[in-house]
Amino acid sequence: WQQFDRRRLIDEINSLKTTLTNRQVKIVIILLQSEPIPITYHQDLDANQYKDQAARLCEECDINIKSLFIIPVQDEQSIPAYVIRIELALNDLAKAHFSQKVKQIKSYRDQLNKMTQNYLFVRHEFKLAFYHEIRQIYNQALVHYKNAYASLMEIRLTSKNLFEIKNVATILNYKIIRLSFYLNIPLDAISYFRKHIDIFQNRFADDKRIEFEHYAWLANQFYLFGELFDMSISMLHLSPSPSQNPGVYYFESAMYMIKRRESSQRLSLSLNAEEISYAERILQQNDESEFIGQLNWYQPDESNDIYVKIFHHIERTTDLSP
DSSP: OOOHHHHHHHHHHHHHHHHHHOOOOOOEEEEEEOOOOSSOTTTTTHEEEEEEEHHHHHHHHTTOOGGGEETTTOOOGGHHHHHHHHHHHHHHHHHHHHHHHHHHOOOOOOOOOOOTTTHHHHHHHHHHHHHHTTTHHHHHHHHHHHHOOOOOOTTTTTTTTTTHHHHHHHHHHHHHHHHHTTOOOOOHHHHHHHHHHHHTTTTTTTOOHHHHHHHHHHHHHHHHHHHHHHHHHHHHHHOOOOOSSSSHHHHHHHHHHHHHHHHHHHTTTOOOOHHHHHHHHHHHHHHHHTTOOOOTOOOOOTTOOOOOOOHHHHHHTTTOOO
């Protein structure tokens, strides 16, 4: 404590709190005690000197005394016990935090109008699912992921939002399938995946000029499911059957990749140097989107095929090698 720069620590904690204002973040301080001392306040309640200094530090940093941990690093035998103690404390803080977040999101969700705010229903249900998943309440997480998927299917489809919906559906389907396998309900996982494919197989192949993009998406769906199935067999010891095994889905993925290549070659559009330069500039300017799946550059217009040509440029520059 004599060599400890408490003023610097207090300033850093206060600066961190300012940065994290309104973020509902809890701060824990862990001090590594390098110099051996006869006794620490953790080991003897009569060690008033160290208890008082620790309490004063917590008061100056405005944190709970339970959020301060002092580890005597020279006492190697006691370090594992300190680490376990810290782990349990952090786990309790995290659970309390996400429990509070769940209550807040449910409150927001209950105020929504499902007729006009379906996007927010998807968003809130996904958050609820994710927070339950973090808390390892997997059954409830699965319910909320399914609710998010159902809300997504209620959104009115347009040529502008179809790519976003497909990509968000991919994420939700992945989460649902993975949790279904983990909860040892593989038949539900298979059934849900088939339902997912039935919904999207022909629903979004509207523009034949870029049908290769849809085949690529379908190939990815089967590949992801095959991977999850494969992982579940090795980790959860599921027993595959001749008609239901990862190879079936890898094969379907390969078939759609062949369709993708054939479609791309059949519909191939020639781009001149100016169009290629324009496509690369548009893609570079819109490299990142705030939301998953959105293509900010895409403006569907049958009278203007430049956006179709951008898709063809992406396809040509995509490495499809195994």
